[in-house]
Amino acid sequence: QSALTQPASVSGSPGQSITISCTGTSSDVGNYNLVSWYQQHPDKAPKLIIYEVNKRPSGVSNRFSASKSGNTASLTISGLQAEDEADYYCCSCARSSSEYVFGTGTTVTVL
Amino acid sequence: QVQLQESGPGLVKPSQTLSLTCTVSGGSITIGGYYWSYIRQHPGKGLEWIGHIYYTGSTYYNPSLKSRLTISVDTSRNQYSLKLSSVTAADTAIYYCARAPRAVGITISHFDSWGQGTLVTVSS
Numbered sequence: 001q002s003a004l005t006q007p008a009s010v011s012g013s014p015g016q017s018i019t020i021s022c023t024g025t026s027s028d029v030g031n032y033n034l035v036s037w038y039q040q041h042p043d044k045a046p047k048l049i050i051y052e053v054n055k056r057p058s059g060v061s062n063r064f065s066a067s068k069s070g071n072t073a074s075l076t077i078s079g080l081q082a083e084d085e086a087d088y089y090c091c092s093c094a095r096s097s098s099e100y101v102f103g104t105g106t107t108v109t110v111l
Numbered sequence: 112q113v114q115l116q117e118s119g120p121g122l123v124k125p126s127q128t129l130s131l132t133c134t135v136s137g138g139s140i141t142i143g144g145y146y147w148s149y150i151r152q153h154p155g156k157g158l159e160w161i162g163h164i165y166y167t168g169s170t171y172y173n174p175s176l177k178s179r180l181t182i183s184v185d186t187s188r189n190q191y192s193l194k195l196s197s198v199t200a201a202d203t204a205i206y207y208c209a210r211a212p213r214a215v216g217i218t219i220s221h222f223d224s225w226g227q228g229t230l231v232t233v234s235s
Contacts, residue, residue: 001174001175003157032217034214034217034220034221036220036221036222038158038222045207045225045226045227045228046158046207046222046225047225048221048222048223051220051221051223052220052221057223089157089158091158091160091221091222093214093217093219098171098217098218099160099171099173099174100160100219101160102150102157102158102159102160103157104157105156105157105158
């Protein structure tokens with residue numbers, strides 16, 4: 001099972017909106033509404049920010065939103081802030097529905 | 112608030128078995144509705160799902176690791192463990208344990224609580 005494809009890096013200025021894509025196949029992203037997104041600051045554990053395509057856990061800023069179309073999921077960060085500078089990973093249920101695959105990861109830089 | 116903590120040797124010799132334990136606090140590992148997972152991250156790289164276990168002992172493994180992998184649960188100690196045999200330098204990574212809510216009709220939905228991670232280096 002290959003990793004989901006994400007852009008290596010995305011950047012934006014404070015206050016702007018950016019979108020990170022996560023492209024899979026009809027065997028993973030396209031077949032399950034179980035895409036989740038994780039934020040990882042340097043030397044920290046990943047933190048869940050989106051689950052089941054577009055749901056936000058309690059305590060996660062509403063500046064984070066997400067969607068899915070076909071085999072591609074997307075995470076949007078609006079009103080970009082310095083604290084949003086981190087690596088972001090998508091994840092999806094895959095194939096037999098008992099396997100899970102992460103994205104290649106995207107580094108977000110706040111200019 | 113559930114907390115997870117990985118423990119185990121930070122250095123393992125090639126061809127030996129990597130053993131890690133995840134201790135769960137703030138909640139019972141036998142609570143229904145959650146699987147208990149392992150995920151790893153090679154240095155400077157992305158995340159890789161390793162596998163997960165339900166408190167009943169049902170396991171799901173990454174096919175690429177399945178032949179070398181065993182995940183088990185000790186409900187009396189509120190812990191679960193990973194054993195990865197015949198390790199090589201390619202198994203050097205930060206290993207995370209994480210809690211994963213069940214999904215209807217499938218095993219898990221996402222990973223909602225993570226341990227801090229532990230670096231395991233495979234080297235002679």
